Amino acid sequence: MSIERRTTKQKEAIKAVLSHQDGPLLPDEIQALALKIVPSIGIATVYRTLKILQDDNLVCSVEIPGQAPRYESSDRGHHHHFHCQKCHSVFDLEKCVEGLKNLVPSGFRVIDHEITLHGLCKACD
Amino acid sequence: MSIERRTTKQKEAIKAVLSHQDGPLLPDEIQALALKIVPSIGIATVYRTLKILQDDNLVCSVEIPGQAPRYESSDRGHHHHFHCQKCHSVFDLEKCVEGLKNLVPSGFRVIDHEITLHGLCKACD
DNA sequence: ATTGAGACTGAGACACAATCTCAATATAGC
């Protein structure tokens, strides 16, 4: 039994910001863009709302080692990321791979996975 | 031109701790184990030394989204990780998968990759 | 074995991201 959820300007603003982006955003970038929609929105609300949206599977986080997590709308479905080691851009990848369940010993149950490729993007190579 | 490197009890202790582990460790776990070898070692030294060992390619970091980075000796070669969503332990996986290069568009060069599986370990399932 | 330059150390101060607290506010059902 989850608690009641209310529709608020702040949450709608954050959803609007994320749905108009091509790549994942940092929390303070999200706050800066949301401030153009609601006159004042605190950073605590941004973090809280991102967590709620993650629980509701509307948003997912993208983590590149050594960098702060970014957030993107999850309506792009299951996908992975390519991180350019030179310009540090992050690209979405369309496909996935088979055989991941073969990696684990028996007795382990695989529920989810993530794959991050590192290298040089088209522009940097 | 890198600066001169000296052999110290603290650095040797950290290398010894990491080389005797089956999975990656958190900085404070490393400190706790290193304290059994050198009578007193500060947390700042642990962080500093881990960074030096990473630069020297003797240690590499393992990052699980939402958790602090862990560190392990890089002499175990290429492998990936399994994260238990219940007890939050991290296990090393032996095998790897094929076909990762097929994920990227032409023009992108893949240099490295990481795969993290999430689920329930043998003890928690 | 002794010396000295400077790399290294530990403790505490500091910086930053993220979370928590709580009074004030906004929302949904009536």
Place this chain on the structure above:
DNA sequence: GCTATATTGAGATTGTGTCTCAGTCTCAAT
């Protein structure tokens, strides 16, 4: 409109990691 309560914003707090600096240790030169 009115009420119960989910949500908010500001500031305090936590947690992770870095910086500072006086004192220590290492190692090549002697």
